[in-house]
Amino acid sequence: MSAHALNLSVAAVLWLAMITYAVLAGADFGGGVWDLLATGPRARDQRRAVSVAMGPVWEANHVWLIFMITGLFTAFPVVFSRLAVGLYLPFTLILFGIVLRGAAFAFRAHGAGEDGQPSAWGTAFGIASAITPFLLGACAGSVASSRVPAEAGPAALFAVWVTPFTLTCGALALAICAGLAAAYLAVEQEAVSQDLAEDFRRRALGAGAAALVFAVLALVTGLGAAPGLIRGLLAQALPLTALAFAAAAVAAAAMLRRRYLLARTAAVAQVALVLLAWAAAQYPVILPPDLTLDGTASPPESMALLLGTFVVGALLLVPSLILLFRVFKGRNPAAGRAVT
Amino acid sequence: MSEYIAGRAQMGSSLAFHIIFASLGVGLPLLLLIVEGLSLRAGADPNWHLLARRWSKAFGILFAVGAVSGTVLSFELGLLWPGFMRFAGGIIGLPFSMEGFAFFIEAIFVGLYLYGWERLSPMAHWLTTIPLAISGAASAWFVTTANAWMNSPAGFRLVAGRVTDVHPLQAIFNPGTPIETIHTTISSYLATGFAVAAVYAAGMLRGRTGGLHRRGLIVGLALGAICTPLQIVSGDINARWVADHQPIKLAAMEGQFQTETGAPLRIGGLPDPAAGVTRFAVEIPGGLSFLAYGDVTRTVRGLNSYPADQRPDPRMVHVSFQVMVAIGFGLLGLVTWFFGWLWVRRRVPESRLMLTLVTLSGFAGFVAVEAGWMVTELGRQPWIIYGVVRTSEAITPAPGLVVSFLVSIAIYIGLAIALILLLLRLAAGTRRQEADGAKADR
Ligand code: HDD
Numbered sequence: 001m002s003a004h005a006l007n008l009s010v011a012a013v014l015w016l017a018m019i020t021y022a023v024l025a026g027a028d029f030g031g032g033v034w035d036l037l038a039t040g041p042r043a044r045d046q047r048r049a050v051s052v053a054m055g056p057v058w059e060a061n062h063v064w065l066i067f068m069i070t071g072l073f074t075a076f077p078v079v080f081s082r083l084a085v086g087l088y089l090p091f092t093l094i095l096f097g098i099v100l101r102g103a104a105f106a107f108r109a110h111g112a113g114e115d116g117q118p119s120a121w122g123t124a125f126g127i128a129s130a131i132t133p134f135l136l137g138a139c140a141g142s143v144a145s146s147r148v149p150a151e152a153g154p155a156a157l158f159a160v161w162v163t164p165f166t167l168t169c170g171a172l173a174l175a176i177c178a179g180l181a182a183a184y185l186a187v188e189q190e191a192v193s194q195d196l197a198e199d200f201r202r203r204a205l206g207a208g209a210a211a212l213v214f215a216v217l218a219l220v221t222g223l224g225a226a227p228g229l230i231r232g233l234l235a236q237a238l239p240l241t242a243l244a245f246a247a248a249a250v251a252a253a254a255m256l257r258r259r260y261l262l263a264r265t266a267a268v269a270q271v272a273l274v275l276l277a278w279a280a281a282q283y284p285v286i287l288p289p290d291l292t293l294d295g296t297a298s299p300p301e302s303m304a305l306l307l308g309t310f311v312v313g314a315l316l317l318v319p320s321l322i323l324l325f326r327v328f329k330g331r332n333p334a335a336g337r338a339v340t
Numbered sequence: 341m342s343e344y345i346a347g348r349a350q351m352g353s354s355l356a357f358h359i360i361f362a363s364l365g366v367g368l369p370l371l372l373l374i375v376e377g378l379s380l381r382a383g384a385d386p387n388w389h390l391l392a393r394r395w396s397k398a399f400g401i402l403f404a405v406g407a408v409s410g411t412v413l414s415f416e417l418g419l420l421w422p423g424f425m426r427f428a429g430g431i432i433g434l435p436f437s438m439e440g441f442a443f444f445i446e447a448i449f450v451g452l453y454l455y456g457w458e459r460l461s462p463m464a465h466w467l468t469t470i471p472l473a474i475s476g477a478a479s480a481w482f483v484t485t486a487n488a489w490m491n492s493p494a495g496f497r498l499v500a501g502r503v504t505d506v507h508p509l510q511a512i513f514n515p516g517t518p519i520e521t522i523h524t525t526i527s528s529y530l531a532t533g534f535a536v537a538a539v540y541a542a543g544m545l546r547g548r549t550g551g552l553h554r555r556g557l558i559v560g561l562a563l564g565a566i567c568t569p570l571q572i573v574s575g576d577i578n579a580r581w582v583a584d585h586q587p588i589k590l591a592a593m594e595g596q597f598q599t600e601t602g603a604p605l606r607i608g609g610l611p612d613p614a615a616g617v618t619r620f621a622v623e624i625p626g627g628l629s630f631l632a633y634g635d636v637t638r639t640v641r642g643l644n645s646y647p648a649d650q651r652p653d654p655r656m657v658h659v660s661f662q663v664m665v666a667i668g669f670g671l672l673g674l675v676t677w678f679f680g681w682l683w684v685r686r687r688v689p690e691s692r693l694m695l696t697l698v699t700l701s702g703f704a705g706f707v708a709v710e711a712g713w714m715v716t717e718l719g720r721q722p723w724i725i726y727g728v729v730r731t732s733e734a735i736t737p738a739p740g741l742v743v744s745f746l747v748s749i750a751i752y753i754g755l756a757i758a759l760i761l762l763l764l765r766l767a768a769g770t771r772r773q774e775a776d777g778a779k780a781d782r
């Protein structure tokens with residue numbers, strides 16, 4: 001395998017890990033938002049539905065983030081260190097958000113709070129769940145609009161990630177996560193309670209509308225802030241961009257007609273397509289404006305061993321995941337406990 | 341507090357917090373394997389099963405906090421030390437990716453173990469503790485190789501300041517790996533064993549002397565008794581390795597300021613770098629030369645023989661080393677006395693003195709682990725990669741480290757308090773169940 005092929009395949013695996021994280025953990029973050037915004041007569045049932053949907057899955061979802069971080073600093077150390085310096089403040093806030101969220105969830109699930117009841121842990125969990133995807137979206141916007149500084153000087157803490165474009169990207173990410181979570185919850189509640197499914201259907205449509213507004217706003221502000229990205233999306237990555245919008249349309253239509261399973265699948269496809277379109281638009285640059293894939297990759301021997309680790313790791317991991325899935329037949333094992 | 345000190349303090353405190361859950365994450369699966377294995381034997385005492393049930397609840401919470409604090413560390417390696425990551429990512433990043441996989445498998449089998457009590461047959465349920473124990477030890481091994489690499493960098497060449505000729509496998513199997521990984525892995529089992537024993541000794545001090553408590557006490561202390569002599573032997577090998585590969589760290593550990601032939605072994609003592617002397621130590625003539633190089637007349641280089649800007653601060657390093665070694669021998673004495681009495685008198689010693697000492701040993705194990713890491717990390721200063729990259733060169737230029745340190749300390753204290761309250765609630769809950777159970781079968 002040539003060096004370029006090695007670099008590309010490692011980068012592809014890391015990007016797939018990011019898409020998996022966005023889809024799985026994104027739904028978790030969205031769940032946290034609906035936990036915070038549980039309203040109406042069935043507020044308590046909504047909160048319980050969120051905790052049932054997550055259970056120990058939280059730990060498995062969150063491992064994808066670790067997988068990306070360790071993979072990135074092994075394969076593209078220069079990119080990792082520049083991101084860590086440039087986006088120091090948002091990354092630190094994201095870190096505290098994840099810690100707060102993880103601890104709040106762990107303590108609530110292990111008997112700290114009565115399930116479904118609003119509690120301090122619940123609110124902390126909800127707030128952290130809303131902030132984290134927003135910040136992740138803002139960081140993505142900052143990267144896409146070439147605002148991460150080249151030299152490693154004392155970074156301007158805010159200027160790098162607080163611009164109209166990046167904040168819109170943050171809001172877009174939050175809306176997409178909320179929509180995704182509502183779709184997941186609608187599917188799960190469909191057999192359990194029509195009212196709850198309806199609650200989440202309304203929330204999914206609301207989040208979808210918000211996402212559409214922010215997407216348009218992002219394209220408008222992007223013309224000024226990230227012309228390269230917009231050009232890439234409409235040229236190099238046009239097919240993927242078009243597919244992403246199509247998926248969003250299918251998700252909205254399916255949700256309107258209460259075809260929840262189709263809506264969820266389309267919502268997941270939309271998230272994956274948006275991220276794929278971004279990568280295609282930017283290729284071969286990893287960190288705009290100047291860091292390219294082959295320019296920052298680690299030596300071939302490191303990349304080959306990393307790829308080998310992915311393969312061996314997958315060989316151990318997939319059977320374990322199948323075992324976990326078969327033992328609990330896909331149902332969330334904590335469900336029994338959290339509901340009773 | 342300068343930004344630099346705040347960065348080091350944040351990294352240190354995050355690791356000091358994480359290592360407690362990391363050690364339990366390595367040690368508890370082994371104890372679960374033993375205890376649940378015993379409960380499967382025909383006609384086994386029901387207490388073994390009850391012990392496994394209780395420990396699995398606590399393990400779930402400890403594992404979650406271990407995961408969260410571990411995540412913080414992965415972020416902090418990049419956020420606080422981008423210089424280190426830019427230099428070392430391609431060389432020693434691999435073990436961290438491998439630890440991610442080991443952790444993922446551990447997380448899956450924790451899910452199977454915690455929630456599979458009813459769904460899996462007793463034998464199948466017990467079998468899940470095997471991959472759990474293996475993946476716990478594996479993740480500890482991977483990460484410790486990274487730390488060993490920091491102490492003895494290998495697997496690359498520096499040509500005019502540029503890293504070339506990178507061989508990640510050589511970096512993983514650097515000279516320090518076998519020595520440090522053994523010592524670290526044993527320390528996890530040792531600390532877990534004494535911690536578990538301490539929980540039941542404390543219970544027995546408050547009058548709960550049922551079969552459950554005695555079994556929990558014996559299993560914990562048995563693990564501790566096996567590990568302690570091994571740890572002392574491995575510690576001695578570790579010290580000799582340091583004498584050969586990092587002589588300046590040995591000088592700091594021993595508070596040795598002057599180069600001396602037949603250098604004395606100092607017991608206790610407080611180094612005073614300004615005056616260049618270690619006060620209040622009991623000195624055994626020629627002891628250090630003998631222990632480090634196997635010959636009483638050998639010469640040991642003193643701290644002052646190294647350039648001033650390369651010397652670690654000997655105060656914390658010396659004190660931490662003395663504390664670790666003292667606890668090592670103290671625990672050896674405790675287990676010898678406990679199992680000696682049990683061997684001679686054929687029954688478990690339950691005097692208030694013994695139970696109090698065992699309760700204290702639960703804390704001592706972790707104090708020794710923390711002290712051990714202080715020796716390794718503070719002893720390596722001012723280098724982050726020994727002899728290659730200075731810690732001051734690797735720290736992030738981003739401002740705001742002092743604030744980030746203070747916030748992270750607040751979060752850790754909050755997490756610790758919430759955790760302790762939760763574990764106490766858990767224990768109280770099981771005691772209430774036990775009380776109802778005891779009333780029923782009396
Ligand atoms: C000697 C043992 C040991 C040491 C020194 C460390 N760890 Fe650790 N780590 C573990 C042993 C361990 C473990 C036993 O594997 C954990 C603890 C509990 C658990 O869940 O896994 C773990 C979890 C854990 C996780 C959780 C994985 C996840 O959340 O998906 C990460 C990312 C790290 N560690 C990373 C680190 C880093 C970056 C370290 C040093 C800078 C570090 N650990 C030191």
Ligand code: HEM
Nearest residue numbers: 348351352355356359483484486487713717718723724731
């Ligand atoms: C096993 C993997 C470990 C790795 C890769 C690692 C890595 C690091 C790094 C990069 C630093 C900052 C640079 C430096 O100060 O030298 C550091 C500092 C430190 N670490 Fe470790 N560490 C590990 C284990 C531990 C553990 C388990 C502890 C537990 C107490 C620990 C305690 C410390 C302390 C106290 C410092 C601050 C020392 C100082 O900078 O003055 N380390 N470590």
Ligand code: HEM
Nearest residue numbers: 520523524527572575576578579665668708709712713716
């Ligand atoms: C009693 C005799 C002991 C001796 C002579 C000894 C010696 C050492 C030495 C020389 C180091 C530094 C190694 C390095 O920097 O590369 C070390 C580190 C360490 N020790 Fe000990 N030790 C002893 C007992 C213990 C005990 C009882 C524990 C804990 C239960 C312990 C836990 C650790 C840990 C966690 C480290 C840091 C990780 C590492 O560097 O391996 N040690 N020990």
